[in-house]
Amino acid sequence: MPKGQYQIPFDKDGNQQHYAEGSWITGENGRPQRVGPEWRDNAPFVTTLTYVGYSRGRSAAYFDFKDHNGKLVVVFLKDFEDMIPHLVKGSVSGSFKFIKRGMNYGCQLIEAGL
Structure with missing residues (x-):
């Protein structure tokens, strides 16, 4: 990928991850298996975002x-x-578009009101 272009991590439910990490699921023979994240191309998108809380x-x-x-x-x-x-x-x-700061990923407003 060219410099400045990167993929964004999402969990198995389609939520954007702040930090790329997999999750545990039950695999073959009932053994825990780590999967993900799902990496997606970073492209601008149009949506409505609604505040639900804050985290650290x-x-x-x-x-x-x-x-x-x-x-x-x-x-x-x-x-x-x-x-x-x-x-x-x-x-x-x-x-909106996604951005990367260090090892963390977030969403950024490009233009309001579309």
Whole structure:
């Protein structure tokens, strides 16, 4: 992949992961098996994100949002500041992209109101 382009980790349920890590499932013969994450290409997308809470990761604090399909995405504190003027009753609609900061992944507003 060219420099600056990277894939984004998602869990088995289609939620964007803040930090890439697999999950445990029951594999063959009932033995635990680690799977994932599912890596997806990073392309801009249009949706409505609704605030659902906040969390702390290994090295960052971030906000949790759900998209119009009920899937979770993560927004870094720094990027949330740019969203604040566009929030209406806890939601923001527009064009978004995913970003990577260190080993962490988040979602960033590109253009509001689409």
